[in-house]
Amino acid sequence: GAVVSQHPSRVICKSGTSVKIECRSLDFQATTMFWYRQFPKQSLMLMATSNEGSKATYEQGVEKDKFLINHASLTLSTLTVTSAHPEDSSFYICSANVIDEQFFGPGTRLTVL
Amino acid sequence: KQEVTQIPAALSVPEGENLVLNCSFTDSAIYNLQWFRQDPGKGLTSLLLIQSSQREQTSGRLNASLDKSSGRSTLYIAASQPGDSATYLCAVRPFVRGYALNFGKGTSLLVTP
Numbered sequence: 001g002a003v004v005s006q007h008p009s010r011v012i013c014k015s016g017t018s019v020k021i022e023c024r025s026l027d028f029q030a031t032t033m034f035w036y037r038q039f040p041k042q043s044l045m046l047m048a049t050s051n052e053g054s055k056a057t058y059e060q061g062v063e064k065d066k067f068l069i070n071h072a073s074l075t076l077s078t079l080t081v082t083s084a085h086p087e088d089s090s091f092y093i094c095s096a097n098v099i100d101e102q103f104f105g106p107g108t109r110l111t112v113l
Numbered sequence: 114k115q116e117v118t119q120i121p122a123a124l125s126v127p128e129g130e131n132l133v134l135n136c137s138f139t140d141s142a143i144y145n146l147q148w149f150r151q152d153p154g155k156g157l158t159s160l161l162l163i164q165s166s167q168r169e170q171t172s173g174r175l176n177a178s179l180d181k182s183s184g185r186s187t188l189y190i191a192a193s194q195p196g197d198s199a200t201y202l203c204a205v206r207p208f209v210r211g212y213a214l215n216f217g218k219g220t221s222l223l224v225t226p
Contacts, residue, residue, distance in 0.1 A: 034214075043219060095115035095157075100145055102214055103205075107155065
């Protein structure tokens with residue numbers, strides 16, 4: 001199957017700082033990538049759809065100014081959590097489609113102190 | 114809005130048992146359905162993909178069925194092993210291509226030696 005990587009796998013930061021998470025498609029090109037968030041014991045919830053060369057589409061209730069998404073190339077999308085607060089602590093995971101199947105990255109565990 | 118429900122939420126079985134995980138969805142207008150496995154703190158591994166026109170898919174000891182009209186899918190695991198212990202997630206993709214997946218909350222499976 002296709003491989004999606006994420007970096008970093010784990011990050012701990014102080015409240016008020018910004019954190020950037022990278023999502024890369026390693027062996028295929030992805031014009032669209034998806035960013036999900038997963039809280040403990042909960043399922044994955046879509047945050048936004050990242051589109052190469054254009055603005056991201058955010059789900060209802062997700063602040064676009066807080067969660068900045070950039071999809072500058074066909075293999076890289078970045079999610080920046082700006083002015084992070086403890087309630088932003090979560091597991092962030094990205095994915096991309098290859099034809100009809102969706103492949104996920106290993107996820108990034110964000111802890112905001 | 115598509116709602117995906119997985120039953121049971123948790124399951125503990127002795128090694129060697131055959132088991133069935135259930136997934137139901139409210140909107141039958143789906144493009145496909147995917148079953149994933151998630152280990153603690155890790156990303157998602159795609160297990161099986163069933164297109165809306167298909168009834169079932171098999172991979173090794175795993176068999177997934179789809180009854181689109183009734184909004185149901187089952188994942189059958191034969192001869193369970195301790196290594197099968199993980200959370201199993203069901204996700205449906207809306208009929209319109211390019212859209213992200215709608216996930217259930219998952220079934221947490223523990224297979225005891």
